[in-house]
Amino acid sequence: MFNLPCFNENKVKFRKSDEKSHIRILHASPDAPAVDIYINDNLIYKGLSYKSFTEYMPLISMVYNIKVFPTGKKDVPLINKFFFIPPNSIYTIAATNFLKNIALFPILDKKLDNKNPNKAYVRFVHLSPNASKLDFYMNGKKIFNSIGYKNITNYSAVDPKNYTLNLKISNTENTILTSPNANLKADKYYTVYAVGLANGKPSLQVLIPLDGNSYIR
The missing domain is CATH 2.60.40 (Immunoglobulin-like)
Structure with a gap:
């Protein structure tokens, strides 16, 4: 409510x-x-x-x-x-x-001054209180490296399409989360929030809301 x-x-x-x-x-x-x-x-x-x-x-x-x-x-x-x-x-x-x-x-x-309307913009925020530093991947490509708890990355411009997201323990090949079908649209801002627990319940997962800087003028 x-x-x-x-x-x-x-x-x-x-x-x-x-x-x-x-x-x-x-x-x-x-x-x-x-x-x-x-x-x-x-x-x-x-x-x-x-x-x-x-x-x-x-x-x-x-x-x-x-x-x-x-x-x-x-x-x-x-x-x-x-x-x-x-x-x-x-x-x-x-x-x-x-x-x-x-x-x-x-x-x-934050709104970017020189946003390309043909790109989607994504960033990562680490909010899992017991997870170590994480690397963030989109379709197998590392986008953000060694992101610690309560760290916020800058927005990165990516092509608008469906992505599979992966979180790995920083500087390893140990994947601790895979999230398919993240549909990112052009001229929009997204934050990927890692929430939950790396070992425990509720389990680690990502939230991918549309950020207000996409539509609030």
């Missing part, structure tokens, strides 16, 4: 139509329960489950208090964090790490 509250200067401040800062929240903590998201003590999303994203939300540039609670509870927050949202920015904010050390991790969805 995504709730858009009415404007209140003591609650969330939503942007006017001609302004452009946006955030979404990703639940990437593998052992955390479904959560409720509050911004400035206003319920924004109820029951966000592991591997799920909220929609992008337009916001005024300012400092926000983000609290995360187990769904249906509001006594002790799992996370209580202040963030400054810069003007004209797009962020994915991930709830990361194991539950005992859960934290928010902001990821800027």
Whole structure:
């Protein structure tokens, strides 16, 4: 459930139509329960489950208090964090790490100045708390090398088509994940998020959402 509250200067401040800062929240903590998201003590999303994203939300540039609670509870927050949202920015904010050390991790969805409209753009974010450094492959070609936990690569331009994605332990031929049928389209931005556990449950997998910089103007 995504709730858009009415404007209140003591609650969330939503942007006017001609302004452009946006955030979404990703639940990437593998052992955390479904959560409720509050911004400035206003319920924004109820029951966000592991591997799920909220929609992008337009916001005024300012400092926000983000609290995360187990769904249906509001006594002790799992996370209580202040963030400054810069003007004209797009962020994915991930709830990361194991539950005992859960934290928010902001990821800027940056637009490129000289984007080729005939290419797709892909980057990799390592959010698996127990996986070592990883190499990222597309159709057998190494695209990103030795990416550690909470590292964010730059976007790389690739041909728009279907890809098989592979994650390997860095500088080895040890493939720990294969994900077929990643359909990347021209003139779009994608982030491949590695979530889950390298050895354990839930198992390692990738999420490949369309980034907001593809369509938010």
